[in-house]
Amino acid sequence: MDGQVTEAAALSEPSDPAGPAESPAAAPNAAALPAERSWSFFIATLAAVVPVVWATARAVHRDWLPTQDTGYLPIRAWNVLSAHPPLIGPPASASDQVGRHIYQPGALQYDVLAVPIRLFGRGPGTAIAIALVNVLAIVGIAWLLRRLLGPALATVAMAATALLVWSMGSEILFDPWATYSPLLAFGLLLVAVWCVVAGDLVALPVLVVAGSYVAQVHLSFAVLVAGLVGFVLAVGLVRLLVQRRRDPAWWPQRRPQVRRWGTVGLVTGLICWAQPIFQQFFGPGEGNLLALVRSADTGAPTPAVSTALRAYGGTIAVPPAWLPPSFGSPSFAPDGDGRPVWLAAGGLVLVVALVAVLGWRAYRRSSTAVAAGAATALMALFLGLVTVLRVPMTFGLTWHYVRWMWPLGLTVWMVIGLAVLDEVRARTRRPFPVARLAAVAAAVALVAGAFALPTADNQTSTSPWAIDATHELGPEMVAAVRDKGLVEVEMPLSWGTILAGPPLLGELQDAGIRFGSTQEIIVRQLGSRYELAPDEADIKLVIRGAAGAPLPGLTEVTSWSGLSADDEAELNRLSDKLVTAIERRGLHLVPEADESMAAMGQGPIDVDAAEADPRAFLEDTGLWSACCWLGADYAGHSLVDADAMGLSPDLVERWGELAFLRDVAQLTIYITK
Numbered sequence: 001m002d003g004q005v006t007e008a009a010a011l012s013e014p015s016d017p018a019g020p021a022e023s024p025a026a027a028p029n030a031a032a033l034p035a036e037r038s039w040s041f042f043i044a045t046l047a048a049v050v051p052v053v054w055a056t057a058r059a060v061h062r063d064w065l066p067t068q069d070t071g072y073l074p075i076r077a078w079n080v081l082s083a084h085p086p087l088i089g090p091p092a093s094a095s096d097q098v099g100r101h102i103y104q105p106g107a108l109q110y111d112v113l114a115v116p117i118r119l120f121g122r123g124p125g126t127a128i129a130i131a132l133v134n135v136l137a138i139v140g141i142a143w144l145l146r147r148l149l150g151p152a153l154a155t156v157a158m159a160a161t162a163l164l165v166w167s168m169g170s171e172i173l174f175d176p177w178a179t180y181s182p183l184l185a186f187g188l189l190l191v192a193v194w195c196v197v198a199g200d201l202v203a204l205p206v207l208v209v210a211g212s213y214v215a216q217v218h219l220s221f222a223v224l225v226a227g228l229v230g231f232v233l234a235v236g237l238v239r240l241l242v243q244r245r246r247d248p249a250w251w252p253q254r255r256p257q258v259r260r261w262g263t264v265g266l267v268t269g270l271i272c273w274a275q276p277i278f279q280q281f282f283g284p285g286e287g288n289l290l291a292l293v294r295s296a297d298t299g300a301p302t303p304a305v306s307t308a309l310r311a312y313g314g315t316i317a318v319p320p321a322w323l324p325p326s327f328g329s330p331s332f333a334p335d336g337d338g339r340p341v342w343l344a345a346g347g348l349v350l351v352v353a354l355v356a357v358l359g360w361r362a363y364r365r366s367s368t369a370v371a372a373g374a375a376t377a378l379m380a381l382f383l384g385l386v387t388v389l390r391v392p393m394t395f396g397l398t399w400h401y402v403r404w405m406w407p408l409g410l411t412v413w414m415v416i417g418l419a420v421l422d423e424v425r426a427r428t429r430r431p432f433p434v435a436r437l438a439a440v441a442a443a444v445a446l447v448a449g450a451f452a453l454p455t456a457d458n459q460t461s462t463s464p465w466a467i468d469a470t471h472e473l474g475p476e477m478v479a480a481v482r483d484k485g486l487v488e489v490e491m492p493l494s495w496g497t498i499l500a501g502p503p504l505l506g507e508l509q510d511a512g513i514r515f516g517s518t519q520e521i522i523v524r525q526l527g528s529r530y531e532l533a534p535d536e537a538d539i540k541l542v543i544r545g546a547a548g549a550p551l552p553g554l555t556e557v558t559s560w561s562g563l564s565a566d567d568e569a570e571l572n573r574l575s576d577k578l579v580t581a582i583e584r585r586g587l588h589l590v591p592e593a594d595e596s597m598a599a600m601g602q603g604p605i606d607v608d609a610a611e612a613d614p615r616a617f618l619e620d621t622g623l624w625s626a627c628c629w630l631g632a633d634y635a636g637h638s639l640v641d642a643d644a645m646g647l648s649p650d651l652v653e654r655w656g657e658l659a660f661l662r663d664v665a666q667l668t669i670y671i672t673k
Contacts, residue, residue: 040438041151044158045142047442047449048165049135054453055170056131065123067466070176071502072525074122075509077113084529086110087279088288090178091524092219094392097300101524102291104178106216106276113176122506127174130181134173137184137210138165141191144203148195148369149418152434156421157414159441161187162448164410167324169456177461178218179400186214186221187407190380193228194411197235198372201261205268207232212272219292220401223390224408227383228376235375300392306341307332308388311397313344315405316381317351322409324451328458330399351412352381358419370422373415384408399459465562465665466500474507476558477541477669481508485538487515489522495664496545504543504669515541542670554670562665563658571658575618578655581645582614588644597639605639618659 066073069090076086089104112133117125141161146154164187165173172180189210195203207229215225243250270277280287286294303311314331315322318339332338359374384405391401425432481487489505491497502525508515516532517523523531542554550556563571587610594604610617642649 038151040435040442041142041146041155041158043442044155044162044445045139047445048138048142048158048162050449051162051165051170051452052131052134052138052173055455056127056174058170058455059127059174060120060124063123063467063471064127064174064462065467065470065503065506066126066176066461067463067470067503068461068499069502069525070126070178070461071506073109073113073176074117074126075502075506075526077110077117077126078509079527079529080107080110080114081118084527085275086527087275087283089216094219094295094300097392100291100295102295103288104216104218105222105289105292106212106273108213108216108272109176109178109181111275112213122510126176130176131174133181133213134184137188140188140206140210144188144191144195144200144206147202148198148200152438153418153421155438155441155445156417159445159448160410160414160417162445162452163323164406166448166452167322167327167406169328169458170452171455171457171460171462172327175460175462177400179220179403180461182214182217182221183403183407185210186224186404187410189214189225189228190376190407190411193232193380194373194376194415196232197376198369199239201257204261204265208265208268209272212269216272216276220387220391221404223387224380224383224404227386228379231376231379302390303388303393303397305389307397308385308391309341309345309348310338311344311402312385312388312405313346313348314339315402316384316409316412317347318344321413322406327403327406328456332397332399348381351416352378354416355381355412355419358416358423362419362422365426367422367426370415370419374419377412377415380408381412463499465661466503469500469560469562469665469667470503470507473558473560473667473669474504477504478507478511478513480557480669480671481513481539481541482511485514486532486536487513488532488537488540489515489517489543490519490540491517491522491543492545493521494545496667497543498545499664500545500667501543508541540672542672544668544670545664546666546668551670554672557669557671559668560666562661567658567661571655571662574651574655574658575615577647577651578618579614581647582611582617585645586611587614587617588641589639590641593639 065071072090076090079085086107089106089109092102092104095102113126113129116129116132119125120128138158138161142154142158145157148154149157164184168183172183175181189207192203192207192210196207211225211229214221240251243254276289280289285291311330311332315326318331320326330338331344338344355374355377359371359378362368362370362374387404388397388402391397421437487508489508491501505515505522505526516530516537517526518532518534542551544551587605587607589605589607597604640647640652642652
């Protein structure tokens with residue numbers, strides 16, 4: 001932080017823009033500033049933290065559980081404190097594309113979950129662990145920016161952070177999904193990079209921990225984390241060369257601090273990466289880290305430049321950008337629809353130019369903190385664009401692969417806001433109203449925090465019906481296999497088993513029942529210790545994600561349907577209306593229907609077949625519960641032109657919800673010797 005201007009002090013009174021920079025060692029702390037500024041800072045920080053705590057407490061109260069692939073996380077996390085801890089992360093979805101088994105880079109998420117799950121149980125422990133990560137990220141952002149900028153400007157930053165928390169929505173704040181759980185930690189990483197670039201080496205261990213966690217949890221952060229780390233190293237090297245040339249006494253004075261924090265950062269990094277490094281050199285095969293390097297090019301289609309600019313510029317630069325309600329309703333759809341290219345690209349160019357100009361002006365007047373923030377924002381913007389251009393388009397440009405754009409947008413606009421305030425301060429000779437600024441920021445944070453409290457499910461990984469099914473089926477399933485030895489689990493692939501199978505396996509673990517599987521997909525998720533040889537088990541448990549005739553040789557234990565009798569009657573009534581509409585007017589689709597279906601990996605909808613036998617078409621579960629032709633989760637809008645068919649869009653949407661439950665929310669559990 002040598003040469004840094006402490007912004008709290010700079011805003012307190014007029015100063016000569018070309019005047020000497022204040023030493024960070026002499027930076028005023030909260031106690032030395034007016035009390036109301038410190039109180040504003042703590043209020044704003046609390047306003048950002050409380051929604052996380054409140055949402056998590058509410059989830060624990062309603063017996064929340066992680067479902068689908070996140071349901072495997074607590075099972076693996078339980079093994080962290082055993083003789084066979086996981087060394088790498090869950091399977092990566094890109095495995096099929098690259099033709100080899102690859103996994104997320106590290107096991108830090110398992111490590112984070114391990115103790116809370118042991119203390120509080122599978123559902124509460126998972127929610128509490130992820131919430132704790134998010135709270136620590138928010139507090140870390142507050143602490144670092146208070147060190148760098150002083151409490152007044154840190155209050156402004158915390159107001160922006162509270163707005164991001166509101167934008168994300170309550171259910172995301174404890175969601176363990178790998179593309180969601182690192183988001184606030186990624187925000188902390190960006191701030192830590194900013195602080196280190198400004199010269200505050202105390203932020204270096206924070207950078208290492210946050211960067212390691214983010215990089216290990218999901219591969220979508222790989223380019224961003226690697227690029228930011230390289231950026232920090234490059235800035236440090238350039239600073240060393242330049243400063244030693246300008247002032248020969250600078251390095252001897254700085255060397256002890258660099259060595260101390262550099263050593264702490266290096267040791268912290270080795271600890272964070274010890275598990276994947278050990279697996280690389282002593283695990284089976286070529287090792288996961290090497291496999292990831294060799295799989296850098298997945299071979300999957302990537303977005304066109306226009307598609308990438310729509311998504312990136314629309315989220316970073318075009319209102320409402322990363323602010324609410326953008327997280328729940330992104331400005332782009334997986335099929336590439338969204339902002340006009342000219343608007344998104346123009347907005348992005350304007351943001352880059354604004355950051356560059358403000359950063360350069362701050363650098364010229366020795367406002368190091370603002371200049372460092374601008375440099376960090378520019379690098380992050382570049383790396384973000386590179387990442388978007390490399391996103392695999394298996395199901396179109398899906399939102400969850402690029403959710404990191406929201407904390408990146410927060411950081412960029414935080415830098416712009418602080419740079420504008422610094423610019424105003426530099427142009428006026430009157431005392432800057434620091435206390436009033438902090439009070440207004442605290443008020444904004446309180447409003448954002450209050451709006452973040454109600455339940456808001458912005459596309460979480462949790463399936464409510466799968467939680468209900470697990471709570472209802474779990475006791476009967478456990479009773480059927482208890483005290484019967486080693487259990488072999490088989491889950492024929494279906495949407496029912498994908499969503500509800502993992503939490504049901506967690507019920508077995510909670511009951512202390514030994515189980516494993518011969519299915520590769522289950523073994524890959526849980527690790528080789530769960531792999532069974534044929535006929536090794538004492539009893540087989542089959543979890544079938546569909547209704548239908550009993551399977552031969554199996555005894556049915558219990559079953560569950562997501563459709564109540566009233567729901568089924570409503571579905572039949574709505575189906576009759578849809579059949580009548582198709583018979584009278586035909587099946588009308590929106591112009592982009594085929595493009596949307598292709599983006600979701602599906603073929604075009606057979607309109608002729610639908611019109612020839614509408615009822616069979618509506619009852620065809622192969623249509624993915626009508627989600628595809630309704631444009632459910634991926635396309636972001638209905639593919640059916642309800643108006644042209646004389647139907648209410650609400651009717652079509654409701655039919656799709658019920659059809660989904662009919663075809664997907666079905667479970668039957670069997671056992672056999």
